Amino acid sequence: MNNPKGEALRKQLRLKIVEFASKTPTAHPHIGSCMSCIDILIQTLLSEMKAKDKFILSKGHASLALYVVLNYLKRISTKELQTYFQEGTQFGIHTPSTLPKDIPLATGSLGHGLSFASGLAKGFKLRFKKSAPRVFCLISDGECNEGSVWEAALFASHHQLDNLIVLIDKNGFQAFGKTSEVLGDAASASKWKSFGFNVVSCDGHDLKEIEKAFRTLRRMKNKKPNFLICNTTRGKGIKAIEDKVESNYTAIVGEFYKKALKDIEKL
């Protein structure tokens, strides 16, 4: 499951994100969040997942990161994606319900993805028993504020959903501050371990590390659902907004756009 093209893609898809984000003068593409999770998406969708596996982007505000990966996979054509943020597009700020094969759940309101992924993983087990496909669900650390995340965690653990892999984009930020300053670290290893998950941590920007973490989780044969903590940096690749709360409130325009392109080239 090695991903030799991955390193090049880390730059290439970041450039795509910035290019599409630059088509709107608004800050709505949530560039910080996209840059934070794009490496996780590359390793998961392009290497780890098999054809029947499903991916749920629970942190729906990072939709542009998913769109560019699906574009790379030729699931969304470039022509279609060029409508991003235009009137009448399928591709708005949050993921749509119109591409159910590749985007099983339209998200945007936080705290829904993990319940859906757990239900889907359970459904797969009921239908396909031991050959049940796997379900990958990307959530954010801020999202773990939501009570429904914990309801889903209990469900996944109780039903021994070992075909569920929760990926956490742990960048330490939420909408209006650091997670540590809002409600504390809801994405800590100890919390998720205590909920009955296999917990593995990795550098969420290092594809080899993510790959290694996946391999570790694959070897676990203990009927537990899996939780992969990907330690990330919000805005990764664009120096001016890295590790800053404003990274999700920055429009990709003018000089900032040009500088962002240069930064990414140096990544």
Added chain:
Amino acid sequence: MRYKFAEVFQRIAKKDKKIVFMTGDLGFHAFEKLRDELGERFINAGVAEHNMATAAAGMAYAGLKPWIYSIAPFVTIKVLEEIRNDICLPNHDVKIVGLGGGYDYGIAGPTHHAINDVGIMMTLPNMRIYAPGSAEDLEEIMKKMNKEKGPTYLRLTKAEKIPVAVSKYSPVRRIVTGNKVTVVVLGSILNRLLLAKGVDVWLVSEMPFLIPQDLKKSIQKTKRVVVLEEHVEVGGLGHYFHHLLFENNIMVKKFLHLFAKGYISHRYGSRDFYLKENGLDKESIAKALMRL
């Protein structure tokens, strides 16, 4: 109606292996047999309704037919966003069963009542609502729900017997014939209506619906319409039917809506206590009809 529900459900689910039953920790002394029969397809999702609703959407996506069950407010009002985003928007085949429509839960109080559930569900895309008038209709309704693809809401109540023999099930049907006033009733409050002479009674068990020709004729004859429901004024049968009359150019001389006003005294009591306080008990309804 929950015993009847369990009995019918067991039969349907025995044949249809795609059905999965999820309960929000309800079913003591009612669903034990069902649990044994369904095995792994019976899931107690715990007191975690938000997860239950969305997990059901995930199961529907996996090709299963989940039914979720709890006390009516806990599978409607509490999880409205999950139903809207995850079930209705993508049109998933999830059946929602709410026990205790209206004031059914009596002295358990307002937290357990569902007097605005129909209105809320009516605003959701792809949603179909079933409000059985009696336990006798339940089997037909549940079979229909299982055949239909897409979200549905079943408003279960205790539903005492209806004092007259009723015709074969249809979404809107005549219960007794009369020529002075047309009374249109939503679900099981029907048995609080005294079937007096001259009253043309119609039972509505599904929403939304199209107005049947015979009902149209009845109203054209009586020119008096009463809508009766155990639901608040806004969003339920009353407003919907009023709208239907205008849409179909049916002119009436009188239109009376008998509905749940809410919690007037803020005192607790049985369903009958609440019905009386809201003018929905037998005597109050009869008086209202006489005044018409």
